Amino acid sequence: MASVTLRGVSKSYGDVAALEPLDLEIKQGEFVTLLGPSGCGKTTTLRLIAGFLKPSQGRILFGGDDVTELPPHRREFGMVFQDYALFPHMTIGENIAFGLVERGRPKAEIDARVRELLQLIQLKDVEKRYPTELSGGQQQRVAVARAVAHSPQVLLMDEPLGALDLKLRESMQYEIRSIQQRIGITTVYVTHDQTEAMNMSDRIAVMNKGRLEQIGSGVDIYQRPSTRFVADFIGQINLVSAITAGPGLETSSVTIAGRNARIAKTMMPGLPITIGIRPEQIALRRADESIASGDNALPGKVASRQFSGNVMKIWVDVGLQEPIMLDFPPRAAPPEPGDAVAISWPVDGAVVLPE
Amino acid sequence: MISKSPFKRLWWRLETPVGQTLLWSIVVFAYLFLHAPTIIVMGASLNASSQYGAISFPPTTFTLARYWEIPASQFHSILLSLKLAFLSATVGVLLGVPAAFGLVRSKLPGKGLLAAIFRAPLQIPTVVIGITFLQLVYAVGDALDLDLSGSFVGLAVAHCFVATPYVVGAVTAILQRFDGRLEEAAASLGATPLRTFRRVTLPLIMPGLYAGALYAFMVSFGDVPISIFLSAPGYMTYPVEIFMGLEQNFSPTILASATLVILFCFALMLFVQRVVGLETLLRIGGTGRR
Structure with missing residues (x-):
């Protein structure tokens, strides 16, 4: 196993930059997900690591070794493709053995390893079958087994669950993660699905328009997004424009829709900022009820509501351009549209984003 | 059901x-x-x-x-036709497969024009091709001071010319549907480009290759319009021999030798279908990828 290091790696086609210079360090045994919308550069990054693309600039290192100039077949990695790319003319056993055969290992060792992997992916009886005879989920597991059979240093996965339905996707997330942890392989995983990223990763690298926006644990990027894009892309959030009014000791006061509120950050007065507040951070009271002291509060009117199973989503018009969305616990009696209400959130329950 | x-x-x-x-x-x-x-x-x-x-x-x-009465000349011509057909199929594969790869995979400008040129032999009437090659054989013969008319070389070149486009066409069709990520997968598993071609690409384009080769074989084997210009006594393909035979004196031995050829072709088809055709086609067809 080895770490993967990208130093100032970029890729451009003519004048079009597919990937702006990127520094990324993936530690030994770590599971890092590249997350972003299509065209954000995540697949380009993965294909650069694999060697299917040559970087325009920068170096790529596996462990301490510079592999920038090496063709794919001389880099020690395994890859799981979207739609699996299993060899249709080979049996499952031959598919899994491919990497070992290419390395000229003795037949007895290959057979033992194939059986061991079939056990690992819990598909003991399919060795003599062909890929088309397997279900999507089974093919997926075979693809993982094939990618790790030759004990590579690095495992790359390109949206491997994209073709599966929701239920299967969830159980496969768990399965892939547990296989990865059992063999402790350094893994780079590409997806556009934030839930998948949250469920599986040690760290998530959020990318947008060929740039790395933020890298951190799921908790980090959810609770402390560092850019507006990250805040908006991960989960749901209310983005509120505000003007800083005056610094305090550990907080600053700001003006939102003509009313005072406080943020958990010291800032110079007079700056336009964006505050992000997650729906679950916001509490709702009737206009005549009192608010927990110290929390920020804004009066408003219920604009609309929508029942979505575990919560009731309520939109409250507080005089901003967009209504504020919040999660209302389903056990309480929800207010009707038009009711006068007040929303509140704890001072440290909001994040300040650079404009 | x-x-x-x-x-x-x-x-x-x-x-x-x-x-x-x-x-x-x-x-x-x-x-x-x-x-x-x-x-x-x-x-x-x-x-x-x-x-x-x-x-x-x-x-x-x-x-x-009738079978005992088949004259030696018919066996000679059958042998010549088989030689030509095998040669056309072989040369067709050797020239056609690389050509198909170039047409599908290269980034050459003007690929469309090249593809049209490769298809040209299919669009020119075979009689015209026959006359053209007759002229060519004379011209080359004059220039080199050789007598190439009615020679194996002349027939072989012309047959390969008409047969190769069939291989190009069949292999091009299968390459266009080929999932390039299979080759990337092989590379990711440590296979060199050559090994990838041997173990992944070639087996998967085999159906196209066999189909093309079979077409090439049949086109060459059944050809009259081209061969008739290039044949000479002693170098007559089987279809030309029959054609001539029917014109001059119809002998029932032709029925007998034709039956032998039919049986041979039938066996050949069975062999191809058994050994390579159906099984490979079905398995690859099953993946149904873009």
């Missing part, structure tokens, strides 16, 4: 006695239509009363005598 068919109602009707009779008559008629010529040739070859200048069918008295 039947209830699952989209033709449920039709099947229901076809299951009645009248429907069954109708269905079977159509099937029998279709097969007769397709195979009557072959059956008549084979039957007449066994008929003792088939005489010079007349085909007699159905056979009244059976004999294998």
Whole structure:
């Protein structure tokens, strides 16, 4: 196993930059997900690591070794493709053995390893079958087994669950993660699905328009997004424009829709900022009820509501351009549209984003 | 089974006695239509009363005598035709496969024009090709002071010329549907480009290669219009030999040798289908990728 290091790696086609210079360090045994919308550069990054693309600039290192100039077949990695790319003319056993055969290992060792992997992916009886005879989920597991059979240093996965339905996707997330942890392989995983990223990763690298926006644990990027894009892309959030009014000791006061509120950050007065507040951070009271002291509060009117199973989503018009969305616990009696209400959130329950 | 068919109602009707009779008559008629010529040739070859200048069918008295009477010249021409056909298929594969890769995978500007040029032999009437090659053979013969007319070289070049586009076409078609990520997967598993070609690309384009080679073989083997210009006594392909034979004096031995050729071709088709065709085609067809 080895770490993967990208130093100032970029890729451009003519004048079009597919990937702006990127520094990324993936530690030994770590599971890092590249997350972003299509065209954000995540697949380009993965294909650069694999060697299917040559970087325009920068170096790529596996462990301490510079592999920038090496063709794919001389880099020690395994890859799981979207739609699996299993060899249709080979049996499952031959598919899994491919990497070992290419390395000229003795037949007895290959057979033992194939059986061991079939056990690992819990598909003991399919060795003599062909890929088309397997279900999507089974093919997926075979693809993982094939990618790790030759004990590579690095495992790359390109949206491997994209073709599966929701239920299967969830159980496969768990399965892939547990296989990865059992063999402790350094893994780079590409997806556009934030839930998948949250469920599986040690760290998530959020990318947008060929740039790395933020890298951190799921908790980090959810609770402390560092850019507006990250805040908006991960989960749901209310983005509120505000003007800083005056610094305090550990907080600053700001003006939102003509009313005072406080943020958990010291800032110079007079700056336009964006505050992000997650729906679950916001509490709702009737206009005549009192608010927990110290929390920020804004009066408003219920604009609309929508029942979505575990919560009731309520939109409250507080005089901003967009209504504020919040999660209302389903056990309480929800207010009707038009009711006068007040929303509140704890001072440290909001994040300040650079404009 | 039947209830699952989209033709449920039709099947229901076809299951009645009248429907069954109708269905079977159509099937029998279709097969007769397709195979009557072959059956008549084979039957007449066994008929003792088939005489010079007349085909007699159905056979009244059976004999294998015609087979013993086949003159050596017919065997020679069959051998020549087989040689030419195998050569055309082989050369077609050797030239056509790389050409198909170039047409599909290279980033050459003007690929469309190249593809059109590769298709050209299919669009030129074969008689014209025959005349062209006759002129070519004369011209080259004059320049090199050799007599190439009625030689194996002349026939071989012309046959390869018409046969190769079939291989290009068949392999191009299968390469265009080829999932490039299979090659990336092989590379990711440590296979060199050459090994990837050997273990992944080649086996997967095999159906196209066999189909193309088979077409090339048949086109060469059955050709009259080109070969007739390039043949000479002693270098006559089998179809030309028959053609000439029919024009001059029809001998029932032609029926006998034709039957042998039919049986040989039938065996060849069976072999190709058994060994490579169906199995490979079915398995690869199953992946159904873009």
